[in-house]
Amino acid sequence: MAITAAQVKELREKTGAGMMDCKKALTECEGDIAKAVDWLREKGIAKSAKKEGRIAAEGLTRVAVSGNTAVLFEVNSETDFVSKNEQFLGLMNTLQEAILANKPASTEEALNIQTAEGTINDLIINATATIGEKISFRRVAVVEKADDEIFGSYMHMGGSISAVVVVKGTEDATVAKNLAMQVASMAPKYVSQAEVPSEEVEHERELQLQMMKADPNMASKPEKVLVGILKGKVDKHFKDQCLLDQEYFLEPKTKVSQFLKDNKAEVVTFVRFQTGEGIEKREENFAEEVAAQMAK
Template structure:
């Protein structure tokens, strides 16, 4: 398989490895991105194996709470200029109101809800025609709580990132602090018990290969090796598990410790970041300017 520059660039962004190492990894794995990440890690080259989605689309996310109901949603546009457009912001206000009132279970349900323009989908089509850019409702999540539970909501940079946390116990300030933790530190799971078995098995396989190449492991009893393996796998997932992360307001504490001090327990969390996982065409501005200058001279 031919290895392209964009493939090398993507692998560099995902691993932090050098360009030539990324190219070699892709050649060694016939262009398979996931296998190339593992190859770099197994050879001690990758700085990070965190597979965060590429941030490429524009728009805004929104989180809002009303009583025992909270909603998160993301609306995308083609350029970041639209996120400051009054009509775009008014569309988000309309969506927030209708989603809180009707609690849609799916994206399809959300698009079919009734608003002044007809349906939510009609309102989005209308905004696309008026603003002049493609506008899309990408995703929506509704979370309900009991009277005894607490919501924590946080929006960063006017909606570049939105986070919602549901707690048992604690209070609104504790919940907001944890929502800020989720927004800034990007956990994937509440704790390691949530990690899917296949994800754990994959990481164990990677760590076994790394340990097999480590001369310090030679001659160690199997029981000891298994213990070391378990520790390495656990350490790998600490950054992805909310309770294992360092608390952003006090690096001497883990999030689990902060919650315990405040008699709180995380039930769930949701985090949206604008455009995560969506690729958009990269613009070559130098080439664009050169083309415009050439056209002007004709």
């Protein structure tokens, strides 16, 4: 039977589900609104749709290694409490197995991976419905290594931060693990300053130059000295952002570059995920919330 726009509108208003989901539900239930509501609830779509506007900035990251492949992914929840329950941790385990087996190239590709219980997207929707909070699969990264390279991986506090490092020149797993801990704790953006994009370097150079021009103490200094000061300021800015220039966390007087040299090792690449990084958390104002409720 033909499904009308009015029926879709009514079902959307009752459930908060998306238009296409409502149309599909009505088609499956031959236009019966009540049955369509139940159909959406059974699929977990009605409940999860109403939670789409909430901010999920808690949750966990995960790093896992199998052979020459390492994967990192992040799943968010609304509260830290939920990320510790057995159902959420079971979801993380299922996703880990599926992602390692399929090596998705993007988050969208990951969401379409088929598991024994449906796609990963289906699992996320069902988790949202049964756990009672908005659950979201945020991102994924797949890292491959060569046979003569090794992985170092580390998860901090069960997954608040996850890091993986590809190292070559050594077979010492402790060296690789310590480098992953360095990445997790010190959050570098690049391996070395050679990786910093030229436009980023130029932007920082111009910023430091403007600050120097505004500093009266710089006015009397020779041009040659000013050039050296400018270079020093730019280098200092990028020092903490580049892994090789950082102080080694176990030996603060030693740079990571020296630690690598002492162990005849080299960092090829690294990836670091921190739960909720970059997500703007909503600031709740209790007084405003109460006032809004009283006005209804």
